Amino acid sequence: MPAKPLPQPRKAPRQKRSLETVDAILAATAHILSKEGLEKATTNHIAARAGVSIGSLYQYFPNKESLVRALNDRHTQEILALLSRRFEEVREAPIPDAVRAIVRAMVDVHRHDPDLHRVLVQATPAVGAKVETRRLEAAAGRLLVGFFQARAAELRIQDFELSAFLLVQSVEALTHAAVLEHPGLLEDERFVEETTRMIVGYLTDGVEPAGKARRSRRKS
Amino acid sequence: MPAKPLPQPRKAPRQKRSLETVDAILAATAHILSKEGLEKATTNHIAARAGVSIGSLYQYFPNKESLVRALNDRHTQEILALLSRRFEEVREAPIPDAVRAIVRAMVDVHRHDPDLHRVLVQATPAVGAKVETRRLEAAAGRLLVGFFQARAAELRIQDFELSAFLLVQSVEALTHAAVLEHPGLLEDERFVEETTRMIVGYLTDGVEPAGKARRSRRKS
DNA sequence: TAAAAATGCGAGCTTTTACTCACATCCACC
DNA sequence: GGTGGATGTGAGTAAAAGCTCGCATTTTTA
Numbered sequence: 001m002p003a004k005p006l007p008q009p010r011k012a013p014r015q016k017r018s019l020e021t022v023d024a025i026l027a028a029t030a031h032i033l034s035k036e037g038l039e040k041a042t043t044n045h046i047a048a049r050a051g052v053s054i055g056s057l058y059q060y061f062p063n064k065e066s067l068v069r070a071l072n073d074r075h076t077q078e079i080l081a082l083l084s085r086r087f088e089e090v091r092e093a094p095i096p097d098a099v100r101a102i103v104r105a106m107v108d109v110h111r112h113d114p115d116l117h118r119v120l121v122q123a124t125p126a127v128g129a130k131v132e133t134r135r136l137e138a139a140a141g142r143l144l145v146g147f148f149q150a151r152a153a154e155l156r157i158q159d160f161e162l163s164a165f166l167l168v169q170s171v172e173a174l175t176h177a178a179v180l181e182h183p184g185l186l187e188d189e190r191f192v193e194e195t196t197r198m199i200v201g202y203l204t205d206g207v208e209p210a211g212k213a214r215r216s217r218r219k220s
Numbered sequence: 221m222p223a224k225p226l227p228q229p230r231k232a233p234r235q236k237r238s239l240e241t242v243d244a245i246l247a248a249t250a251h252i253l254s255k256e257g258l259e260k261a262t263t264n265h266i267a268a269r270a271g272v273s274i275g276s277l278y279q280y281f282p283n284k285e286s287l288v289r290a291l292n293d294r295h296t297q298e299i300l301a302l303l304s305r306r307f308e309e310v311r312e313a314p315i316p317d318a319v320r321a322i323v324r325a326m327v328d329v330h331r332h333d334p335d336l337h338r339v340l341v342q343a344t345p346a347v348g349a350k351v352e353t354r355r356l357e358a359a360a361g362r363l364l365v366g367f368f369q370a371r372a373a374e375l376r377i378q379d380f381e382l383s384a385f386l387l388v389q390s391v392e393a394l395t396h397a398a399v400l401e402h403p404g405l406l407e408d409e410r411f412v413e414e415t416t417r418m419i420v421g422y423l424t425d426g427v428e429p430a431g432k433a434r435r436s437r438r439k440s
Numbered sequence: 441t442a443a444a445a446a447t448g449c450g451a452g453c454t455t456t457t458a459c460t461c462a463c464a465t466c467c468a469c470c
Numbered sequence: 471g472g473t474g475g476a477t478g479t480g481a482g483t484a485a486a487a488g489c490t491c492g493c494a495t496t497t498t499t500a
Contacts, residue, residue: 018447042487053449058489125342162414173393194382198422238477263458273479
């Protein structure tokens with residue numbers, strides 16, 4: 001992979017007028033991506049929809065990639081902010097409640113604008129934005145590891161890093177797959193419940209509230 | 221999304237000579253995709269690398285998409301064939317062994333040519349080939365559901381379809397994430413073990429060989 | 441209010457790239 | 471060996487889309 005030209009970031013908007021321009025451009029990008037798809041998202045089309053000239057667009061975004069990147073970054077930030085908050089909230093909650101809250105947070109984020117998320121998932125690798133996704137996954141992983149450390153006594157997992165990787169990837173994939181293939185699942189309580197059950201089982205050993213432990217004995 | 225023109229499939233190769241041509245084209249596509257990336261994979265470049273004229277390429281592949289599709293289809297078939305075989309083999313194996321075998325199969329498939337897999341994962345959504353991936357997931361899901369039905373007595377899951385969805389998506393995501401971000405993990409025994417443990421825990425209730433059941437009692 | 445800076449404009453340039461077509465060559469079959 | 475179908479060729483076409491640049495307009499500043 002030969003190094004890309006690496007375009008200089010354009011000047012940042014300073015006046016109110018230009019801030020609105022940038023907003024309009026991003027809004028148009030999001031709208032076109034989610035309603036018309038990636039291939040219809042040409043810079044000229046975006047500029048037109050934003051009610052802005054193509055020249056103005058290139059004053060703030062050095063190239064097409066940076067548009068998708070900007071949207072993706074925003075998305076990424078939102079998710080991370082929400083996750084941080086949730087992790088804070090459940091710091092001392094019972095494990096099942098904590099896990100459920102985190103899973104539900106992920107579902108909620110994606111329920112907001114499924115179309116946009118779908119296209120971002122699809123566009124992100126094509127553009128160079130895999131980096132951002134990776135950063136998000138890493139940050140989420142760190143939050144999880146922190147949680148594990150604080151609650152180590154209640155967990156039976158050994159390698160926190162590895163476990164965090166498994167869970168981050170699984171939950172991300174499940175919400176994405178739901179968005180892409182079974183949008184209905186995002187509204188389905190069972191989806192959150194089963195996912196929670198899987199994770200809690202992995203982290204602890206069984207979800208049953210206590211004492212109700214079942215022992216299915218098989219041939220050793 | 222307006223319907224695509226849907227290009228007619230070109231004529232199939234009949235003589236040995238042309239079969240070799242088709243092979244060379246596919247090999248070149250795979251090579252360029254895995255070594256130079258998606259954006260370098262122009263039709264002219266592929267034809268050149270294959271030692272074939274651009275005209276010949278278009279005699280057998282109606283458009284660029286169909287090249288990536290053909291590769292992806294082949295990949296998909298391989299995975300499905302391997303999975304079918306493995307599911308057959310473990311039909312009566314203890315659950316943990318069965319799960320481990322399936323997980324390992326997925327890892328093995330991706331270990332073969334990680335670069336190609338990486339690019340396919342990245343290129344597939346950009347091209348229309350999401351369909352094929354979905355078909356694979358559906359087929360894998362059916363294999364899993366079949367397994368669940370045969371072994372229902374040993375499982376505590378209720379909704380086989382939903383559980384199959386969770387597991388198919390999780391395992392696929394984990395192997396892909398490993399390929400993309402931590403290629404080393406594919407060689408790491410712990411990766412297979414932890415993934416297996418997560419799944420077995422979800423399916424049954426705890427992996428401990430029997431009698432060794434642990435009861436971590438928490439505040440109800 | 442005048443100069444300077446920031447912002448906005450959009451015709452059109454440039455490059456890229458998928459794809460065609462008219463023709464040459466090879467091979468099977470009689 | 472000759473005929474017709476299969477196969478191979480690659481210069482060239484056409485369309486798309488990213489992006490520039492010279493200039494107009496608005497806002498800030500002094």
